[in-house]
Amino acid sequence: xxxxxxxxxxxxxxxxxxxxxxxxxxxxxxxxxxxxxxxxxxxxxxxxxxxxxxxxxxxxxxxxxxxxxxxxxxxxxxxxxxxxxxxxxxxxxxxxxxxxxxxxxxxxxxxxxxxxxxxxxxxxxxxxxx
Amino acid sequence: xxxxxxxxxxxxxxxxxxxxxxxxxxxxxxxxxxxxxxxxxxxxxxxxxxxxxxxxxxxxxxxxxxxxxxxxxxxxxxxxxxxxxxxxxxxxxxxxxxxxxxxxxxxxxxxxxxxxxxxxxxxxxxxxxxxxxxxxxxxxxxxx
Numbered sequence: 001x002x003x004x005x006x007x008x009x010x011x012x013x014x015x016x017x018x019x020x021x022x023x024x025x026x027x028x029x030x031x032x033x034x035x036x037x038x039x040x041x042x043x044x045x046x047x048x049x050x051x052x053x054x055x056x057x058x059x060x061x062x063x064x065x066x067x068x069x070x071x072x073x074x075x076x077x078x079x080x081x082x083x084x085x086x087x088x089x090x091x092x093x094x095x096x097x098x099x100x101x102x103x104x105x106x107x108x109x110x111x112x113x114x115x116x117x118x119x120x121x122x123x124x125x126x127x128x129x130x
Numbered sequence: 131x132x133x134x135x136x137x138x139x140x141x142x143x144x145x146x147x148x149x150x151x152x153x154x155x156x157x158x159x160x161x162x163x164x165x166x167x168x169x170x171x172x173x174x175x176x177x178x179x180x181x182x183x184x185x186x187x188x189x190x191x192x193x194x195x196x197x198x199x200x201x202x203x204x205x206x207x208x209x210x211x212x213x214x215x216x217x218x219x220x221x222x223x224x225x226x227x228x229x230x231x232x233x234x235x236x237x238x239x240x241x242x243x244x245x246x247x248x249x250x251x252x253x254x255x256x257x258x259x260x261x262x263x264x265x266x267x268x269x270x271x272x273x274x
Binding site: 010017035099101 | 152153154155156185186187188189190215216217218220221224225226227
């Protein structure tokens with residue numbers, strides 16, 4: 001279990017490269033390592049852009065299946081409309097709107113918990129192919 | 131952080147950039163500006179950007195590369211992205227990024243050949259249109 005803080009832009013790189021090396025250690029192949037680090041990069045950037053700071057928790061899962069779970073938590077403005085935020089091309093920040101839907105496609109699961117004004121928690125997971 | 135600057139080499143009419151480090155967002159923006167500045171200083175006709183050492187390209191880096199290519203073309207220079215790792219290409223498509231309009235080549239050699247070919251075609255096209263202009267002018271004269 002590894003916890004990393006996001007406080008400045010360089011932390012985005014630190015978080016994604018840590019996630020990649022943990023994924024490699026778990027046994028994910030090169031393409032999955034790339035998918036995981038890319039998804040982590042998108043979600044870590046969302047924290048930096050929308051909430052300024054937050055926390056990322058990276059866990060190895062072994063029961064019932066081997067995999068990786070990454071939890072992104074911030075106390076930022078929250079997401080007004082989660083369904084809309086998950087749509088391709090929608091963005092409230094002027095970006096391309098690929099981050100959230102893209103990260104969802106790159107991982108096996110994504111769960112978003114958010115309350116406007118209180119913050120956001122996003123949990124993504126990917127399973128090791130059997 | 132000035133030490134983060136990525137070197138841009140000039141070779142004849144072209145610029146060569148090899149990204150050997152994991153790009154954080156501000157570095158990507160600096161690189162965009164540096165490339166455009168060098169194009170305008172050197173009047174380079176093409177830029178090869180080697181990304182073979184990049185282990186991932188997320189939406190920010192992807193968009194910055196695509197924007198740089200569009201901006202360069204307004205400065206009359208072509209950008210070719212070379213050496214993208216297969217895992218990166220797969221991930222980019224799954225992410226939903228098309229890198230619309232950005233030219234790519236498998237390696238530096240292929241990218242260089244592509245640039246040279248395009249440059250030749252461009253000079254050929256220019257020569258052709260000049261010829262057309264002259265013959266049009268001749269037609270105008272004969273009409274008088």
